[in-house]
Amino acid sequence: MANSWRNLGGWGSGLRGISGAGVMRSLTLATLTALIAATAGRAEIISVELDGFEVPPLAEADQTRLDALLGVRQIEVLSTLSPDGSTLVVAVSSRIFTEDRSLHFLNLRTGALSEALALEYDLVNPDLPLRWINNDTLRFVQQDPYGPWEIITVNRVTEIASRTQVYPTQPEDGEILGMAPDFSKFALRVYGEEEDTIYVVFLPSLRRLEVAKLPEGLQIQPLTWSESGDQVALVMSSGEERRLYDRTPNTPSLAKPVVQDALGRLAPADNPFHQHSTVRVFDFTQTEPLRLELTAPASGGAPFAGASLSPDGQRLLLKRYRPSTVAGREHPSYVFPESAYFEVYDLAGTVLDTITADALRGPTESGGEFLGDNRLLFWGTEGINRHLHVYDLSDRTLTPLPLPPGSVDPASIVASENGDTVVYGFSSVTQPPELFALATNGESEPRSLTTINEAVASSNRVQMDPVSFTTGQGNRQGFLIQPAGSTFPPQGVPIVVWQQGGPGFSMVNEFATEVEMPLNLLPNFGVAVLVVPLSGREGFGPEFYRALADDQNFGQLDLQEGAEIVRQMIQQGWTTAAQVGITGCSYGGYYTAQFTSQYPRLAAAANPQCSLLDTLTEWQLGYSSLLSYLVGQTPMEAPNAYLQASPLYNAASIRTPTLLFHGAEDFLQVDVARNFHDVIDQAEVPVTLYEFQGVGHSLYGSGHQPLAAQLQIEFFRQYLQP
Numbered sequence: 001m002a003n004s005w006r007n008l009g010g011w012g013s014g015l016r017g018i019s020g021a022g023v024m025r026s027l028t029l030a031t032l033t034a035l036i037a038a039t040a041g042r043a044e045i046i047s048v049e050l051d052g053f054e055v056p057p058l059a060e061a062d063q064t065r066l067d068a069l070l071g072v073r074q075i076e077v078l079s080t081l082s083p084d085g086s087t088l089v090v091a092v093s094s095r096i097f098t099e100d101r102s103l104h105f106l107n108l109r110t111g112a113l114s115e116a117l118a119l120e121y122d123l124v125n126p127d128l129p130l131r132w133i134n135n136d137t138l139r140f141v142q143q144d145p146y147g148p149w150e151i152i153t154v155n156r157v158t159e160i161a162s163r164t165q166v167y168p169t170q171p172e173d174g175e176i177l178g179m180a181p182d183f184s185k186f187a188l189r190v191y192g193e194e195e196d197t198i199y200v201v202f203l204p205s206l207r208r209l210e211v212a213k214l215p216e217g218l219q220i221q222p223l224t225w226s227e228s229g230d231q232v233a234l235v236m237s238s239g240e241e242r243r244l245y246d247r248t249p250n251t252p253s254l255a256k257p258v259v260q261d262a263l264g265r266l267a268p269a270d271n272p273f274h275q276h277s278t279v280r281v282f283d284f285t286q287t288e289p290l291r292l293e294l295t296a297p298a299s300g301g302a303p304f305a306g307a308s309l310s311p312d313g314q315r316l317l318l319k320r321y322r323p324s325t326v327a328g329r330e331h332p333s334y335v336f337p338e339s340a341y342f343e344v345y346d347l348a349g350t351v352l353d354t355i356t357a358d359a360l361r362g363p364t365e366s367g368g369e370f371l372g373d374n375r376l377l378f379w380g381t382e383g384i385n386r387h388l389h390v391y392d393l394s395d396r397t398l399t400p401l402p403l404p405p406g407s408v409d410p411a412s413i414v415a416s417e418n419g420d421t422v423v424y425g426f427s428s429v430t431q432p433p434e435l436f437a438l439a440t441n442g443e444s445e446p447r448s449l450t451t452i453n454e455a456v457a458s459s460n461r462v463q464m465d466p467v468s469f470t471t472g473q474g475n476r477q478g479f480l481i482q483p484a485g486s487t488f489p490p491q492g493v494p495i496v497v498w499q500q501g502g503p504g505f506s507m508v509n510e511f512a513t514e515v516e517m518p519l520n521l522l523p524n525f526g527v528a529v530l531v532v533p534l535s536g537r538e539g540f541g542p543e544f545y546r547a548l549a550d551d552q553n554f555g556q557l558d559l560q561e562g563a564e565i566v567r568q569m570i571q572q573g574w575t576t577a578a579q580v581g582i583t584g585c586s587y588g589g590y591y592t593a594q595f596t597s598q599y600p601r602l603a604a605a606a607n608p609q610c611s612l613l614d615t616l617t618e619w620q621l622g623y624s625s626l627l628s629y630l631v632g633q634t635p636m637e638a639p640n641a642y643l644q645a646s647p648l649y650n651a652a653s654i655r656t657p658t659l660l661f662h663g664a665e666d667f668l669q670v671d672v673a674r675n676f677h678d679v680i681d682q683a684e685v686p687v688t689l690y691e692f693q694g695v696g697h698s699l700y701g702s703g704h705q706p707l708a709a710q711l712q713i714e715f716f717r718q719y720l721q722p
Contacts, residue, residue, distance in 0.1 A: 010502035010626065011586040011612050011668065011697075045677060045689045047664075052704055058713070065524055066713075068459035069513045070096055070706055073452050075425055075435055077412040078103070078123075079130040079138065085416050088423065089116060089130055089138065090435070092452055095514065098701035105156065108423070108437060111449050118159040122152055127176050129414065131183075141179040141186060149176055151183065151203075166201070177220060180229030185284070187223050187232065189214070198234065200282065209289065211282060212236060217258060218276055221306050224369075226313025231291070233281045233307045233316055238273035238335045245622075245667040253624040254634055262336060262629035264329025268301065273334040274323075277303035281316060281347060292316070292347050302341075303334050308369040308376075315352065316345045317368055317376060322542065327550040329632065336549075336629045337363045339542035342378075344393065357398045358382060359389060362538040363545070365506055367410060371440060372419035379408050381506040381539040383477060384531070386410075388424065390440050401442050405464075406431060407510040415440070423449065427511035429464045429481050429519055432456045462523040463488075464509065469532065469568050471561040473547070478532030479509060481523045494579040494720035495528045495569065497562060497603075501586030503536040503548060503630075515661065515708045516585035516609055516698050525713045527581070527720060532565060534558035554630035555594060555615075555645030562591070563599045579720045583607035583712070585661075585698050586668075593647035593676065600655040605719035607712055609661040610698045614648045614672045622667065648672060651679035657686040659715045661708055663695030 057063040072095055079089035086109055093101035103116035103123060119138070123130075126142040133139050139153045148167035154160075166186075177187040177198070188199045188208070198212040198220060212234060214220055219239030225232050238258075253259055260266045261273055268274045277296035282289040296303045306319040321337030339361040344353040359382040360366045366380035368391075376391040378398070386407040391398045406428030412435070413424045422440055427433040432453035436446040461484040469476045482490060498518065500507045509531075512519045522529050533539065535547035535558045548554045562582075569575050582592045582603045589611025596606045612618060619627045619635050619642065627642075628634060635642045643649045658680055662673040670691055680687040690711065695702045 010504045011590070011623065045674060045691060048690055048692045048704060048707070050694045052707060055707065055710055058710060062525060062713075065459050065461075066706070066709060068455055069520060069524060070709060072432055072456045072511070072513055075412065075433055075450060075452055077414050077423065077425065077435070078126075078128060079414075080132055081108075081414060081416050081423070082132040082135050083417070084135050085421070087132070087135070088414065089119065090450075095701065096705045097703050106435070106449065108449060111451070113450070113452075116156070118154045118156050118161065122154060122161055127179055127186075131181060133183075139183055141176055141183075143176060149186075149188075151179075166203075166206070178223040178225070178232075180225050180232070181227055182229040184229050187211075187234070189220065200232065200284075202284075209282075211290075212278075212280065215272070215276065217272060221304075224307050224309045226309050227311040228313065230285050231281060231283050231309055231313030233279065233309050235304045235307050235318075236276060236278045237303055237305055237321075238277070253619070254636070256625070258335055258625040259628050259634075261333050262625040263632065263634070264326055264331045264333055267331055268297070268334075271331070271334055274301070274303060277334070279304050279307060279316075279318060281309075283313065283347070292345070292349055294318075294345075294349065303337070305337075305340060305363070306367065310370045310373050312373055314347060315370075315373070316347070317370060318343045318345065319367065321363055324542075324546050324549065324629075326546060326629075326632070328552070333629055335625060338546045339363055340366050342368055342376075344376075353393060353396060355391060355398065357389070358541070359387070359398075359400070361541060362506065364504060365410065365538055369415075371415055371422075375419060375440070377413075377415060377419075377422060377440065379410050379413065381407075381508060383539055384479060384507065384509050384533070386506065386508050386510075388413075388422065388438070390442065399442055401438055401440070402445060403438075404428065404431075404446075405509055407508045409433070428509045429462060429479075429511060430460070432460065432511045460511075460520055460524065462520060467530070467532065469565045471564045473535055473557065473561055476532050476534065476561065476565065478507075478530065480528060480530050481519055482528040483523055483526055486528070489572065490528065490574045492573065492579070492722075493528055493575055494526070494581065494716065494722060495530050495575045496522055496581035496583055496716060496720070497530050497532075497566065498582075499534070499558075499562075499584040499588040499591040500537070501584070501588050503558075503587045504538060504545070506538040507531055507533040508539070513709070514700055514705060515583075515607075515712045516588075516700060518583065518709075518712065521709055522713065522716060525717070526722075527713070527716050530565075530569075532562075534561045549630050549632065552632050552641065558591065559595055559598055562595060563602055566599075566602050577602060578604050579722075581605040581607070581716050581720050583609065585609040585611075587612060589613075590647065594645075594650070596654045596656040596658065597647050597650035598653075600653055603656050605659070605716055606654075606656045607659045607661070607715060608647075610663060610666055610668060611647070611660075611673065611676075612668055613646065613676050615642045615646045617669070617672060648676050648679070651676050652683060654680050654683065655685055657719050658688075659711065660687070660689040661699065662689065662691055663697060663699070663702075664691050664693045665696045667697055 076091040088106045104113040126140045130140040148165040151164040174190040179186040196214040199208040201208040221235040279294040281292040283291040302320040308317040322339045323332035323334045324338040342355040360380040368378040371377040378389040388401045409425030435449040438446045465488045589608040592608040677689040
């Protein structure tokens with residue numbers, strides 16, 4: 001069964017990437033010598049096989065620290081809170097070997113973790129969250145690997161499980177979209193050739209009710225249910241291009257509505273992503289279940305992005321997108337919105353409240369849900385932090401909860417049934433990922449629930465200082481991460497400029513030791529990392545977010561800002577041109593490669609990873625709609641714009657020693673990365689490409705991180721001399 005498309009909003013990001021798997025093994029001394037020679041100045045393309053290889057360790061203290069930092073574990077909340085508020089089910093996994101994953105019961109009162117052995121073999125791909133039906137018993141629904149859907153009940157004390165299988169008697173493919181909290185019904189998507197059908201299936205009768213048709217190009221958002229399961233709301237919105245990662249054109253791209261929308265050439269009346277954006281609420285206690293239907297054209301024009309029902313099922317929170325109004329284009333883009341806001345409705349369709357706070361404007365990273373019947377819990381990115389907020393529906397006030405600088409994990413947020421407590425995942429550059437609990441009245445500080453990454457915290461020796469620069473586009477806020485105890489402002493130190501994937505994703509204060517996002521990796525080994533969100537990032541308002549598309553700025557504007565910032569750091573004595581590095585993955589890799597082609601003397605070392613390098617190829621075979629949105633024209637209309645925006649066709653100007661990481665199975669073709677390598681090599685510039693076999697888009701979770709981390713550290717140490 002296929003999964004529904006996920007909107008990446010760009011060419012992924014380091015920690016949001018897709019990757020294969022690999023395991024480290026051994027390497028001969030002769031091969032190691034070749035590697036050292038390659039990074040010292042000889043051009044090579046080095047194939048890293050699935051079993052990997054092992055290089056001699058760093059100095060003992062460095063190797064110990066690297067091993068500890070790469071041991072960071074990710075915590076995922078899988079369940080609701082138990083009725084007595086004492087227990088959660090959590091998954092703990094390695095960020096290097098993602099198959100190294102264990103399930104636990106977390107006691108919120110003591111912080112103790114106990115093995116959830118009763119779930120280990122039954123939990124495969126559940127619809128989350130798992131739900132407690134009493135303090136000892138969990139129930140969930142999932143797709144059985146062999147075909148039928150299953151409702152599984154597990155008692156944690158007796159370790160006894162029961163299964164109820166649900167499957168069609170006629171050939172039919174589909175997926176479960178969600179289960180009512182009382183397990184009386186579930187939503188089902190059945191795939192069709194032209195359009196999919198959404199049903200609600202009632203238990204135990206197995207009667208099913210058609211609630212929507214889903215045409216190609218639209219997607220169904222996660223369903224939201226009332227506490228009783230008697231009401232359900234579904235949202236249909238614009239979707240990602242089908243078969244986006246196949247790299248094979250299936251239909252002419254130019255004529256697709258998604259491309260025409262991206263180019264601003266579809267009038268709203270003709271735009272299916274505007275016309276078909278719909279919200280439906282069903283109330284199964286009524287003879288006619290369809291209680292409310294809203295369409296974007298009839299409800300102010302802004303498309304719908306997500307929903308939450310109040311526990312009693314009588315009010316509806318809707319997230320809405322403001323379409324992008326790009327300078328120089330006739331019509332707005334609904335597929336690539338520029339910001340978001342929220343509305344509260346009753347089931348008669350009356351707007352009860354509109355919430356437009358700055359902290360909630362981000363189109364991809366803001367969200368909200370009911371916190372009881374009279375309050376709302378929100379999360380969103382503002383600047384370099386992603387925090388929690390509570391909105392009181394009575395006095396219409398939005399109050400930030402007392403969180404320190406850092407970032408909440410939106411995938412690990414759960415509130416108590418009465419809404420007085422929220423549990424959430426959180427990290428920052430100085431705080432590895434852990435779970436915390438916080439009273440939603442805002443009258444107390446967060447309480448730490450876990451110490452899973454305690455050893456990582458003790459090995460993490462960095463400091464973070466806020467920074468500010470002025471570019472031609474305005475003031476740019478960010479942060480500099482240095483070894484702990486460093487002088488600030490710095491004087492004459494190596495600094496690596498990092499950019500996130502996307503574009504569009506935020507760049508926030510969070511813990512990361514992966515080469516794709518080396519916020520805690522490089523500074524622990526003497527190399528500072530500068531993080532400054534530039535034009536096109538979330539968290540700074542719609543104009544900032546839309547800026548790369550405005551006036552055909554893609555491939556230019558954020559590069560210009562980065563160059564201005566590097567020059568300011570040099571002028572202020574923070575660093576020198578011989579000490580500036582640059583790195584990133586996906587769009588961050590694009591940024592790195594394009595920067596060194598446009599400003600060949602401003603960086604002394606570059607590490608592009610999983611990079612977009614050829615916009616012409618990408619438009620023809622891949623994400624044609626996003627490129628159309630960013631460039632404003634197609635390659636057939638403006639070939640020079642695509643050539644100028646492609647690092648591959650500007651690589652001959654690169655004079656920066658370059659270390660390339662690329663997965664052999666990356667949807668951004670490794671063949672292009674090989675050609676990029678060869679052009680740099682012809683200019684007699686030191687360049688090495690590591691081609692990781694069996695790996696997709698980024699090395700995250702692939703098992704190759706220890707090797708790549710050591711290569712990255714030694715590369716920047718070599719070329720960015722103190």
